[in-house]
Amino acid sequence: MILNCGGRLLDLSRPRVMAVLNVTPDSFSDGGRWVSVDAAVEHAVQMVEAGAALIDVGGESTRPGATPVDADDECARVLPVIERLAAAVRVPISIDTSKPEVMQAAVAAGAGFINDVRALREPGAIEAARGCGVPVCLMHMQGEPRSMQAAPHYERVVDEVLAFLEERVLLCEAAGIGRERLVIDPGFGFGKTLAHNIELLRGLDRFAATGLPVLAGISRKAMVGALTGERVAERRLAGSLAAAVLAARAGARILRVHDAAETVQALAVVHAVMDDGHRSD
Ligand code: 7PM
Secondary structure, X not given: OEEEEOOEEEEOOOOEEEEEEEOOOOOOEOOOOOEOHHHHHHHHHHHHHOOOOEEEEEOOOOOOOOOOOOHHHHHHHXXXXXXXXXXXXXOOEEEEOOOHHHHHHHHHOOOOEEEEOOOOOOOOHHHHHHHHOOOEEEEOOXXXXXXXXXXXXXXXXXXXXXXXXXXXXXXXXXXXXXXXXXXXXXXXXXXXXXXXXXHHHHOHHHHHOOOOOEEEOOOOOHHHHHHHOOOOHHHOHHHHHHHHHHHHHOOOOEEEEOOHHHHHHHHHHHHHHHOHHHOOO
């Protein structure tokens, strides 16, 4: 399983780390509205040196209650970082957006992967992504970021999330985005209770059984906070590593994380146990 990310190859024969690079003004801020491009690029280079295989650049906060940003503002945040990063590292760069204009501009600037928490449901997004020619991660979300955690409801969460993603995959294929370009993601924390998130992690092997690469983003999320009692997101590394290991063991091929070096190390152990190649001695 190898994804061609605009000429940069992402080898998914083992679980890989997608490192989060937030370029919202509350991260790498110079104190005002502007993101420091230097600080963001430096952080990303360090994560690649630690073994991250993909950098996810996001300029629109999907945080519940976050203020939506328009396409121009989002481009102003992410494009300078993508341009500099594409020249500084050899791994593919992912653009975390739902907006067709941002997808196109980001791919023109050097991004080779589209990460869309709305699974290309915005008007024009499927057509834009098709034209970009790069792989796309389709994520499940129930509701909208502003209100999704109010009252998440499912009869059978794994069945329903899987059915949604399969439907989006078929729609993408019909629109000219082939399966070889698609990645699926159950969307941990996006319109899910703790019980739903645990069921999804327990049933993650069913997503992997589709044959499509599975991406899982659990790092530092509220479910880790709830299970560990740790209220501070930055202190949830150990719980996040446990979740990444369980997801990889169930067949997830891309782990979206904040702590790249530590997760790369944990996944090396998972890979050794899962891979036949280590049994010779
Ligand atoms: C508040 C809520 C702050 C959620 C931050 C988040 C995912 C993603 C995010 C994911 C994919 C976070 C999330 N999560 N993209 N973007 N999968 N594909 O914790 O799970 O970073 S934002």
